[in-house]
Amino acid sequence: MVNIPIITVVGKSDAGKTTFIEKLIKELKFRDIKVCTIKHDVHGFDIDKPGKDTWRHAKAGADTVVISSYEKMAMIRNVQEELTLDQIAQMVSSDIDIIITEGYKRSNKPKIEISRLERGTELLCTPDELIAVVSDMHWNIGIPVFELNDAAGVANLLQSRFNLKPFKYLDNLINISNF
Template identity: 60%
Template sequence: MSSIPVVVLVGTSGTGKTTFLEKLIRQLKQRNVHVATIKHDVHGFDIDKPGKDTWRHAQAGAELVAISSPSTFALIRHVEQEMRLDEITAMIAGVDIILVEGYKRSINPKIEVHRKAHSSELLSSPEELLAVVSDADWDIGVPVFDLEDAVGVADLLAQKYGLRG
């Protein structure tokens, strides 16, 4: 298991998880925190383009294709079954924190993004939560932040995980 802290952002579709995560990443970067992100996509995805060299390599039978440039690196690996979050985080190094969007069933600490217009309940139990980001008031024993308060959440993460800043 990775020694890098892993925090999972969860919430129902359309609550603003990605928007809030963007704000949180910017806040952490302003503090010189090195951030990795993982996005869980239950629908599947393809980052390769038909006809391109890496696509052609995969079509020829390569199970793993890497592409590298002076500023970017990507690794495309075909898998027989979905990888577990801990398998993915074990491959990540050189960062201070890993923020995950999705993987709501993982055992990692969670920050739930919630909008009262979407649901009157939370997806997570209080024991799973580091915090709630919401436009509703919750009294469940964890900090509750406004939907715009990425600074407050960054402060919480910095304090909890000793992130430099």
């Protein structure tokens, strides 16, 4: 198994986790970093549509159903118990540079907490669980704190902390400035 860094984004309901993850993905992709996201859903989910071929395959008893096209693929797999984050990460392709999860607040992975004043003034995690806080409030807890829109700052932190590939755009600027 390739050791892909896993970062968990946590926060209270409606704190802006998904919105910030969207910004962070765009920033990382701009830097040519391959991103996988894993969303934890405590309510259960269904991505298959009744009556469609894959739904019919599953209803007939297939333990795993894969649907694939020229631009994407999806796998639906029955499990006897909820898989751990590490078990899911093992299924991810080795060509991924970083895994960003949403909703695994009890995992032992490094966390970034999204905290907005509107949702409360206390963090869910202790500072030793966090690598950063993204917030509209000031926190003096010994870890980096970023503004709600600072996906670039968080991307810089992730690149530095997890030794992700360098920012090609900056490399190109450095090369251009040498002329």
